[in-house]
Amino acid sequence: MSLFQLTGFQRDLMFVIADLDQPSxxxxxxxxxxxxGIETNHGRLYPNLDTLVEEGFVERGNLDRRTNYYVLSDAGRQALVERREWEDRALRHVE
Structure with missing residues (x-):
């Protein structure tokens, strides 16, 4: 799966993870x-985080026995960079 096939919410999750240090x-x-301003319940959040982990964009680790943390994988960082480059090219003529 490519970053372009993810939902907007999943991409937002990746940007939030990129901006925080090993967030839970x-x-x-x-x-x-x-x-x-996105109200998010556990039933939406964790399945989407699981998808990002399964697709290799995000890695999950343990902070303690009950709490996981998330970080972008190398593939996740590269995918965000490529997405940003694509967006920049697409918007270069927009004023």
Whole structure:
């Protein structure tokens, strides 16, 4: 799966993860709600995080026995860079 096949919400998750240092799911949820105004329940958040992990864009680790953290994988970072380059090319003529 390419980054272009992800949902907008999944891409937003990746940008939030990129901006935080090993965030927990709760920290990601709080950032989405604070900065983007996106109310997110666990039933939406964690399946989407699981998809990003399964697709290799995000890696999951353990902070403790009950709490996971998330970081972008090398593939995830590269995908975001490529997406940004594509967006920049597409918008270069927009004023």
């Amino acid at each position: 799911g709760q920290a990601i949820k709080e950032r989405l709600e604070e900065e983007l």
